[in-house]
Amino acid sequence: MLMKSLDNKLEAKYILDMKIRYFITVGVIAIIATVYAGAFLDYFHGRSEGEDIRLEWKTGEEVNLQNFIIERKTPKNSYADIATITPKGSNSYYSYLDKSAYKMTDLIFIYRLKIIDNNGQSSFSNEVTVSHNVSGVKRTWGSIKAMFR
Numbered sequence: 639m640l641m642k643s644l645d646n647k648l649e650a651k652y653i654l655d656m657k658i659r660y661f662i663t664v665g666v667i668a669i670i671a672t673v674y675a676g677a678f679l680d681y682f683h684g685r686s687e688g689e690d691i692r693l694e695w696k697t698g699e700e701v702n703l704q705n706f707i708i709e710r711k712t713p714k715n716s717y718a719d720i721a722t723i724t725p726k727g728s729n730s731y732y733s734y735l736d737k738s739a740y741k742m743t744d745l746i747f748i749y750r751l752k753i754i755d756n757n758g759q760s761s762f763s764n765e766v767t768v769s770h771n772v773s774g775v776k777r778t779w780g781s782i783k784a785m786f787r
Contacts, residue, residue, distance in 0.1 A: 677698075677699075677700050677703050677706075677725070677753050678697060678698035678699045678700075679695060679697055679698070680696040680697065680698055682694075682695040682763045682764060682766060683695070684747075684768045685768060686768055686771050689737070690735045691735070691736040691747060691770055692733060692736075693708060693733070693766070694731070695751065695763070696731050697725075697728065697729065698728065699729075700726075700727055700728045703725045703753070703755055703756070704755055704756050704758075705722050705724055705725060705754055706722070706732070706751050706753055706754075707721070707754065708720050708721040708722075708734055708749060709751070709752055710736065710739075710747055710749050711747070712746060712747060713746055720736065721734055740770075745769060745771070746769055749765070749766045750764070750765045
């Protein structure tokens with residue numbers, strides 16, 4: 639009876655140890671998944687804001703980072719570079735306003751960051767999908783204004 643009780647305790651301790659190791663491993667994998675060439679991203683997201691789309695991201699540590707390139711695509715097209723952002727340094731907050739989205743006829747935009755380090759190596763952030771809500775009147779008026787700039 640005493641041996642069976644001891645076996646159950648050892649088995650329970652083994653299972654608990656394995657669960658702890660699993661959660662530690664999963665946590666390390668999650669942290670590694672957010673490290674890119676030259677930068678650690680805390681988050682990257684976007685939202686429709688009037689006629690424009692605002693993209694925001696925050697970095698943790700920035701090491702050997704050359705720049706960020708913002709890329710945009712629609713479901714019908716492939717990615718195209720729309721802006722290059724110079725890094726500010728570790729633990730920085732970035733915001734970019736895509737002022738050309740209202741001119742396009744698509745209502746769904748997909749963004750990502752191309753992160754380039756000083757050695758020329760690059761990696762990509764997660765994709766951010768934004769549903770853009772601009773009225774036809776604003777889109778037309780915006781196009782007319784753009785012709786006279």
